[in-house]
Amino acid sequence: MSLSPKNLRAIRADRVLEISWPDDLTAQIPFRYLRGRCPCAGCVNEFTSERMVDVHDIPESIDLEAAQLIGNYALKITWSDRHDTGLYTWEHLSDLCRTREWESA
């Protein structure tokens, strides 16, 4: 099975990134949750895997300013707090869509 999303769409009015997968799973990930799950070295300690920036550190008003495809494996997101070092791989996004943690938070 290909891990690439079928469709990606930022819905600014709802502050969610909608992602559809080849197995017909569709999820709308809230911007704030997605920003709090940034996988970059500034947000997660590379050596201990400890998360330094978490969802509760992110303001409700966070916005997605730009999203850029990196090759065919990841999405680079520029956030309204100027943070743009996170590469959200398809694998990472797929995990987020399948665990849907934001619904139980």
Ligand SMILES: [Zn+2]
């Ligand atoms: Zn980060």
